[in-house]
Amino acid sequence: MGKQIILTEVGPRDGFHNESKILDTATKVALIEASIEAGFKEIEFGYFTNLEKAPSLADVEMVYEKIKHHKEVKLKALIEDAEGLSRAVDAGVKQVKMSVSASNTYNMKKFNMSNEEKLRAIEKLVQEAMSKKIQISCAVSTSFGCPYEGKMTPSKIDTIASRLVEMGIQEIYISDTAGMGNPAEAENIFGFFLDKYPDRLFSAHFHDTRGMGLANVYAAIKVGVRRFDSSFGGLGGCPYVPGGKGNVSSEDLIHMLEEMGYQTGIDLDKAIQIGKKLETIFEKPMNSYVLEAGKSSELIRT
Amino acid sequence: MGKQIILTEVGPRDGFHNESKILDTATKVALIEASIEAGFKEIEFGYFTNLEKAPSLADVEMVYEKIKHHKEVKLKALIEDAEGLSRAVDAGVKQVKMSVSASNTYNMKKFNMSNEEKLRAIEKLVQEAMSKKIQISCAVSTSFGCPYEGKMTPSKIDTIASRLVEMGIQEIYISDTAGMGNPAEAENIFGFFLDKYPDRLFSAHFHDTRGMGLANVYAAIKVGVRRFDSSFGGLGGCPYVPGGKGNVSSEDLIHMLEEMGYQTGIDLDKAIQIGKKLETIFEKPMNSYVLEAGKSSELIRT
Numbered sequence: 001m002g003k004q005i006i007l008t009e010v011g012p013r014d015g016f017h018n019e020s021k022i023l024d025t026a027t028k029v030a031l032i033e034a035s036i037e038a039g040f041k042e043i044e045f046g047y048f049t050n051l052e053k054a055p056s057l058a059d060v061e062m063v064y065e066k067i068k069h070h071k072e073v074k075l076k077a078l079i080e081d082a083e084g085l086s087r088a089v090d091a092g093v094k095q096v097k098m099s100v101s102a103s104n105t106y107n108m109k110k111f112n113m114s115n116e117e118k119l120r121a122i123e124k125l126v127q128e129a130m131s132k133k134i135q136i137s138c139a140v141s142t143s144f145g146c147p148y149e150g151k152m153t154p155s156k157i158d159t160i161a162s163r164l165v166e167m168g169i170q171e172i173y174i175s176d177t178a179g180m181g182n183p184a185e186a187e188n189i190f191g192f193f194l195d196k197y198p199d200r201l202f203s204a205h206f207h208d209t210r211g212m213g214l215a216n217v218y219a220a221i222k223v224g225v226r227r228f229d230s231s232f233g234g235l236g237g238c239p240y241v242p243g244g245k246g247n248v249s250s251e252d253l254i255h256m257l258e259e260m261g262y263q264t265g266i267d268l269d270k271a272i273q274i275g276k277k278l279e280t281i282f283e284k285p286m287n288s289y290v291l292e293a294g295k296s297s298e299l300i301r302t
Numbered sequence: 303m304g305k306q307i308i309l310t311e312v313g314p315r316d317g318f319h320n321e322s323k324i325l326d327t328a329t330k331v332a333l334i335e336a337s338i339e340a341g342f343k344e345i346e347f348g349y350f351t352n353l354e355k356a357p358s359l360a361d362v363e364m365v366y367e368k369i370k371h372h373k374e375v376k377l378k379a380l381i382e383d384a385e386g387l388s389r390a391v392d393a394g395v396k397q398v399k400m401s402v403s404a405s406n407t408y409n410m411k412k413f414n415m416s417n418e419e420k421l422r423a424i425e426k427l428v429q430e431a432m433s434k435k436i437q438i439s440c441a442v443s444t445s446f447g448c449p450y451e452g453k454m455t456p457s458k459i460d461t462i463a464s465r466l467v468e469m470g471i472q473e474i475y476i477s478d479t480a481g482m483g484n485p486a487e488a489e490n491i492f493g494f495f496l497d498k499y500p501d502r503l504f505s506a507h508f509h510d511t512r513g514m515g516l517a518n519v520y521a522a523i524k525v526g527v528r529r530f531d532s533s534f535g536g537l538g539g540c541p542y543v544p545g546g547k548g549n550v551s552s553e554d555l556i557h558m559l560e561e562m563g564y565q566t567g568i569d570l571d572k573a574i575q576i577g578k579k580l581e582t583i584f585e586k587p588m589n590s591y592v593l594e595a596g597k598s599s600e601l602i603r604t
Contacts, residue, residue: 147602180598183520184562208513210598211554211591215517218485222524240602244595252513260486289513293546296482296512300449300542 005262006227007253008042008203009035013057013078014247015235017047021282022056029066031274035232036067038270042074044097044229048084061091076137080111085125089132096129098122099139100164101177102157103146119163126167138164139173139205143189144181144216147240151180154192161193171201173229176216179209179238179245183219191223203227206248208287209238213248214256221262228253232271233278234287249288251275259296268295307564308529309555310344310505311337315359315380316549317537319349323584324358331368333576337534338369340572344376346399346531350386363393378439382413387427391434398431400424401441402466403479404459405448421465428469440466441475441507445491446483446518449542453482456494463495473503475531478518481511481540481547485521493525505529508550510589511540515550516558523564530555534573535580536589551590553577561598570597 012032016023023031032045045067046060047053060077067075076095079085088096100122101107104115111118122138129136142149143157157174164172174189186204193202204225206216217228234249251271254264268290275291285292314334318325325333334347347369348362349355362379369377378397381387390398402424403409406417413420424440431438444451445459459476466474476491488506495504506527508518519530536551553573556566570592577593587594 145598150599150601179595182558182561182598183517209591209595210557211510211516211551212558214513215485215520215558218517218521238595241595245591249513255512256484256514256517259484289511289547293481293511293540293543296447296484297452299452 001224002226003262004226005221005257005264006042007040007250007264007266008044008076008227008229009040009232009250010044010205010229010247011035011232011235011250012063013044013047014229015231015233016056017054018237018246019056019235019282023281025059025062025066027281028059028063031232031277032063032067034270034274034277036070036073038274039264039266041072041265042076044076044078047078048087048091049078049080061087064091064093079125081121082125082128085128089134093134095135095137097137097139097173098125099141099175100160101141101146102143102152102160103149105148106142106146109148115160119160122164123167126169130168136169137171137173138169139175140164141175141177143174144176144185145178147178147180154189157189158192158196161197165197165200169200171203171227173203173205175205176207177238178240179207181206181216182212183215186216186219187223190220190225194224201227203229205229207236207238208234208245208248209241214252217248217253217256233275233291235278245287249275249286251288251290255290255295303526304528305564306528307523307559307566308344309342309552309566309568310346310378310529310531311342311534311552312346312507312531312549313337313534313537313552314365315346315349316531317533317535318358319356320539320548321358321537321584325583327361327364327368329583330361330365333534333579334365334369336572336576336579338372338375340576341566341568343374343567344378346378346380349380350389350393351380351382363389366393366395381427383423384427384430387430391436395436397437397439399439399441399475400427401443401477402462403443403448404445404454404462405451407450408444408448411450417462421462424466425469428471432470438471439473439475440471441477442466443477443479445476446478446487447480449480449482456491459491460494460498463499467499467502471502473505473529475505475507477507478509479507479540480542481509483508483518484514485517488518488521489525492522492527496526503529505531507531509538509540510536510547510550511543516554519550519555519558535577535593537580547589551577551588553590553592557592557597
């Protein structure tokens with residue numbers, strides 16, 4: 001199996017989304033451009049939604065307009081509904097991402113829709129996006145456990161994922177939204193999907209809520225996953241764990257992968273610099289081990 | 303392969319050793335007894351050494367005397383030299399543990415002995431301990447990397463481990479003292495030793511310095527390791543990373559193992575209570591995820 005791993009930097013959306021301090025557009029653009037400069041080829045840069053749902057991301061159009069675009073860099077926006085898609089289209093966005101939970105209770109709470117209603121809404125968005133030649137991906141959230149319904153199984157997740165596959169979606173994220181997953185589940189769930197749908201891309205989105213973020217990544221790699229989300233500085237939280245840690249930190253993930261001999265194409269030192277900048281910007285330590293401990297390869301010269 | 307995993311609680315030695323706040327004997331004894339009550343069957347309770355090397359562990363004889371002993375619970379003491387062994391023997395200790403680094407530079411810096419000198423010293427201690435029917439185990443420290451020499455290989459570690467095997471030592475710890483290991487190495491190194499010496503016990507001692515503690519445990523489990531060290535509250539540090547995180551937290555490890563369907567025989571809720579007590583005692587947050595986020599199984603009831 002290959003040693004190339006593709007990371008998507010989700011900090012500009014998933015990270016900033018969860019921070020109460022709102023950054024100005026120029027700062028966001030600088031951090032996104034620094035991530036591109038570090039080597040990220042995929043970035044989740046924003047969320048086309050209303051002010052109430054994401055006050056810290058309200059300038060999404062301006063951010064997209066000001067980023068220096070590169071042919072080889074995919075800039076993905078989260079959308080939720082027709083209005084969000086329409087705004088993304090108007091802004092010239094070429095990649096959009098949606099989300100549906102594997103849990104009916106979660107879909108009801110978050111979207112006020114049942115699984116079936118949400119899937120039908122997604123289908124319409126997929127058709128609309130495809131008609132406009134916009135790449136559309138979708139996350140199956142709470143796949144490693146829902147804070148209301150508890151654990152999921154591959155077959156339960158597949159009641160959602162199979163429909164996304166039928167709709168023609170090429171990339172599906174299996175997301176541990178509530179940070180409840182463990183590596184045995186990562187192996188089991190990703191093993192199931194990579195085996196069942198060899199013609200689709202399955203990406204892993206892990207949180208480090210209970211310390212298993214990197215363990216889950218390792219387990220997923222072992223069964224063949226080569227696409228992971230991560231967030232600079234480990235920014236982003238778990239909405240069900242007040243103060244709990246969120247996304248796996250990009251620096252820690254790059255560090256682990258490079259230490260194991262995988263190639264990410266990302267310059268770890270530059271990623272660490274971004275993490276340090278975030279500590280200054282947000283005036284707090286990040287959820288990142290290598291920012292504190294340094295790289296394993298940094299030896300004491302005597 | 304079996305689903306039973308044996309954890310050794312090393313907090314009372316490795317944890318307290320690294321804390322500047324010195325606990326009184328009664329508090330130490332209460333924490334050790336709480337760990338036994340939680341279900342730990344192996345505990346590293348102290349260090350027979352001089353005041354300078356471990357000021358916070360100076361009352362090791364008193365601690366051992368006051369712990370309520372249980373036939374099925376192994377209480378292990380760290381020793382370094384003949385004087386330490388002699389004190390342990392006098393105190394009535396039945397299990398002692400030693401340490402030698404896989405790196406010659408590290409042995410020179412820590413013990414002022416070369417690998418060969420240190421191994422000969424250990425051999426004498428082993429003979430002495432065995433003649434007194436004391437169980438003796440030994441750690442090969444910095445096996446996942448030495449802060450001076452860098453990465454180790456299975457064959458380099460084996461230049462030490464093979465000698466320990468020859469001496470008749472039944473349990474050998476492969477320790478990531480500097481927190482430099484990654485899961486691919488854990489798989490590689492433990493795979494090598496479990497394969498080469500099927501008649502010995504190999505235990506894993508991982509630090510969480512760079513966020514890979516639980517990932518390393520998972521990788522070691524996959525190749526058959528069933529014995530792990532952990533520390534309540536994640537206490538213990540990495541001497542080469544000021545402020546860096548130390549041992550894998552017992553609560554986080556028990557949580558991950560139980561979530562994956564392994565049995566530790568330890569009551570996670572009681573382990574969490576010990577972690578919370580430590581936060582009060584040391585007046586700071588512990589390096590423990592589940593203390594902050596709670597268990598994955600704690601659902602929101604609506």
